[in-house]
Amino acid sequence: MSILVVGSVAFDDIQTPFGKAERCLGGSATYFSVAASFFTDVDLVAVVGDDFSDRDMEIFRGRRINTGGLQRVSGAKTFFWSGEYGYDLNVAKTLDTRLNVFGEFRPQLNERQRKARVLFLANIHPELQMDVLHQTERPKLVALDTMNLWIATKRDALEKAFSEVDLVVINDAETRQFTGETNIVKGARKILDLGPHTIVIKRGEYGVLMITRNSAFAVPAYPLENVFDPTGAGDTFAGGFLGYLTSRQEHNDRELRRAIIFGSVLASFTVEKFSLDRLREITLDNIYERYRAFRALTHFEDFDAS
């Protein structure tokens, strides 16, 4: 069983109230792959320039990540993002985006990749997302992330993309932007009406809300005393969520809920240090331990009125 992800591998300049990191490793597919690889085999499809060194590649080594689909383009530079956070760590301000090698990226899947059990279309142009989907032999589960830029500029393509996937991962501001609904539950229903059976709404420090046609599941974020850098939290969440799901036979409500917790656990680690520094350190045991901490944080007993 494996999961295929297509998205960005990038270098980031990041500034938070607690410090600054330059040209550190980032990108949606990077965070996603590392998080998912704790649970399952990952097939990474992305592109880098020749400034992406052998040392940079180390993040993928010794993990269940197949980098055969990571193209390297000579004479070009890796995707670059620069962003800044104020004390409200829920909101990133983009200072600079340079697509570089990513501007011409047209992924071609190989035989193995086309047979992936689960597909995650990380935040890239919705037409590119659909191009990748149409190359596959329709995975059992197809999930898609997006961003405010595509909602504003590629709305029709995005609506089409929503209609072809099973699951949408999106944040609350994007849900409001896309649907025009201030009420998040109504917004979620509007997206479900386009086709997906499940929508997972990321709410930053407030946790996650998952809505299907007949159920809702809500979980707070793990309350951390030290949130250092929120970059990549959403993609890490998606990696933990879908990585765990890929490893399970069933994708029923019980497993979807556990998957949301595993995604939240992974994201709670990511924000503790810059870039993927914290994800590099942790083990499956750390993950299971924080899963239990999530239970302790959220559990309450039935009440019997009789």
Place this chain on the structure above:
Amino acid sequence: MSILVVGSVAFDDIQTPFGKAERCLGGSATYFSVAASFFTDVDLVAVVGDDFSDRDMEIFRGRRINTGGLQRVSGAKTFFWSGEYGYDLNVAKTLDTRLNVFGEFRPQLNERQRKARVLFLANIHPELQMDVLHQTERPKLVALDTMNLWIATKRDALEKAFSEVDLVVINDAETRQFTGETNIVKGARKILDLGPHTIVIKRGEYGVLMITRNSAFAVPAYPLENVFDPTGAGDTFAGGFLGYLTSRQEHNDRELRRAIIFGSVLASFTVEKFSLDRLREITLDNIYERYRAFRALTHFEDFDAS
């Protein structure tokens, strides 16, 4: 077993994106009393003017609310608040506040009130809160709410008040304002350091976080498709929370968590209509039903890695 509440009974003018209500019943002690009275006997200490009619009194009738401590002052007007909400229903904009009869309010507790098992000091001047506390025979549990105004103008008195109570109910913006900490967990610890054993942080549509010296409990708000008027949600929460606790022999972690859910349940009803209109309609059965819905919303299973 009874709970004593001191706070405001008021008339409100409210405007939300969904409608407008004029001179409707409001006030912290009103919402609190009605919510708490589903679980326990409530002793209400507050003041109104002679514009508070017999019909207005109906909200308290047929409930477990003793209104012997509700003073009526002739020739004066009831406390009045006017506020407005935009689409972000988490933030109220105060348009007008007229203390009226509340400006001269100096409550005198009677014998029964002094022996209350639980005391809730709703959001009034912190010195007045302490004056009431000092008249009691130290209840088993004393809880206090406050607001941005007192944090800005009566900081020393408020800090003293915090040091004399067991439990603080506060919202996240006030926690940040009082402590200067952007991180909510660090802020909560700073308030616990002043004396209370428990802090309950209200986060509007994002739910509630309860932090004690050695545990944390987090619960999302009930995701509603129709949030109509958030006025009184916090006081209703406090009423359900402390009302349930008062009805229990033990105030251990298990009961505190259940109490948080009951508070959240009551608040989720309040916001569905203007003023106390929804609270007027519901029964204990409705409350128990939504408690079970909260379990369904938040429950997930252990994960056994072996």
